[in-house]
């Protein structure tokens with residue numbers, strides 16, 4: 179039927195959709211397990227796998243020289259995680275102090291984390307090594323449908339002029355979906371303000387480019403409202419404090435937390451997270467043992483409401499406790515230019531002189547009305563998965579369903595439940611699958627854990643041989659020498 | 664690697680049986696102290712390994728219990744190194760006491776050199792190289808099987 183419509187069909191046994199970090203680590207695993215590039219394709223609207231990630235980190239104030247959140251052995255370019263980034267940077271920069279930090283983290287020191295630049299440079303090296311660009315097909319994926327003969331059709335719109343037809347189709351036995359965030363969602367009151375006033379300059383989301391805020395503050399003293407209690411808020415604050423220090427600015431900062439954490443919190447002595455001054459402190463976005471220890475093992479066994487409850491217990495917005503940030507905030511509180519308040523914002527309005535008033539209602543009923551020049555939304559709410567048309571289609575026509583927290587329901591091996599087609603399988607990884615048997619999905623290490631599960635499942639289906647200790651070791655030497663897999 | 668209880672025990676036994684055995688084979692002949700027949704000294708060395716394994720199961724239960732007080736249920740790298748102090752002391756006094764009387768008491772210098780070397784090497788391997796042949800190990804809380 180598809181062929182009859184004059185749409186060209188290409189065959190590939192394995193297709194991954196997205197072409198970001200999730201697709202990359204999955205292809206990396208499969209290449210290292212032994213699948214040749216000719217057997218796999220990746221469809222993406224970006225040119226290199228770290229492009230979206232780099233865009234988002236740069237907006238949220240992590241340029242290449244700054245350090246990211248995840249730890250030293252979360253290495254998307256190296257599935258063994260050895261040597262870790264800390265060893266590499268210590269060697270290259272001749273900095274034994276990094277080794278001391280990694281030895282004493284998180285007890286005497288903050289977690290050591292790599293520079294964004296280190297991550298990108300290594301990704302580029304690995305992408306070349308595995309022949310990533312031989313597998314890349316540029317295009318926008320429209321839908322993935324089951325074939326009556328098993329496997330899937332993936333419908334793609336190639337970039338204008340790149341193909342003779344408006345659509346092309348891939349026919350494959352296996353499909354993997356890693357399309358990242360379905361979309362950014364704004365806080366409702368801010369969205370309302372933006373639509374009402376058509377003002378996209380003064381009320382910004384930290385994930386969008388918003389250099390104009392920092393530029394404005396360099397020319398004139400001003401007030402900024404920062405909203406949110408996660409790492410992005412920490413980063414934005416650091417930028418504001420850094421600029422203030424470096425350029426002698428007079429910036430005033432009002433920081434609104436919806437949930438204001440005053441100290442250690444949790445149901446009992448066995449599960450209490452540190453916190454204070456508004457923040458909940460945690461090294462990574464989930465407790466560390468989620469990526470391989472006790473919490474990973476526990477969650478793997480839970481279903482339904484019990485699983486949702488466990489997610490709730492260990493979830494919640496948090497940020498790492500970093501000594502530098504603590505110092506800056508302390509100085510800000512003492513100097514009277516950093517004010518943290520608890521509250522929910524009812525609405526935002528514009529004053530006659532073009533400033534912004536937030537109507538903030540705190541838990542004790544007091545309503546504050548801080549006036550500011552800018553509002554930076556660092557809440558990073560993620561949109562519903564159905565906002566992404568590929569997921570919407572899979573939910574409607576592909577047999578996919580939702581998990582206990584409302585996202586895409588996947589098996590322990592990341593096959594999307596209900597979407598099997600003949601001897602084919604459809605997998606998904608990344609943020610869309612949060613709420614499954616494994617919580618750490620939206621991180622490099624989580625994407626690698628998913629990739630390993632997928633690769634092992636594909637091995638079970640005869641697509642590739644499962645990698646044992648011998649192949650793994652010899653492949654590691656190839657990685658170390660940067661020779662092709 | 665962030666361990667589970669089963670993973671801790673398996674990793675300890677596995678590393679003792681590999682790294683521990685290799686280090687023992689290498690260092691026993693050159694350990695400071697006694698000059699008895701080599702066979703006896705090896706017997707002493709391997710007894711230390713066995714004891715680290717057997718007592719270790721009890722230690723791991725204690726560590727696992729202590730870990731429950733940590734929000735992240737993690738076990739920082741440094742703990743893995745520093746636990747050599749209590750474990751070494753307990754083992755040392757046990758071996759010197761008459762509790763284990765089928766071998767001659769180990770001389771302190773030989774015991775501490777051997778024990779520390781084995782411990783540090785196991786710790787180093789567990790913190791990196793172990794992941795090279797065993798790619799699933801770190802995601803399974805240190806289970807080898």
Ligand SMILES: Cc1cc2nc3c(=O)[nH]c(=O)nc-3n(C[C@H](O)[C@H](O)[C@H](O)COP(=O)(O)OP(=O)(O)OC[C@H]3O[C@@H](n4cnc5c(N)ncnc54)[C@H](O)[C@@H]3O)c2cc1C
Pocket residue numbers: 195196197198199200201221222223224227230231234235238246247248252317318319320356357358359568607608609620621622623625
């Ligand atoms: C600011 C920020 C900082 C982070 N820091 C860390 C960190 O320090 N450590 C860590 O481990 N994790 C971090 N993460 C989380 C996560 O690891 C990254 O976001 C990672 O990039 C997620 O990979 P992904 O493949 O799921 O999505 P992406 O890397 O975003 O890739 C998905 C790609 O799919 C493309 N796509 C979407 N729809 C289609 C379609 N229909 N057709 C074709 N292509 C499509 C998108 O353009 C996108 O490029 C961070 C996330 C953010 C936002």
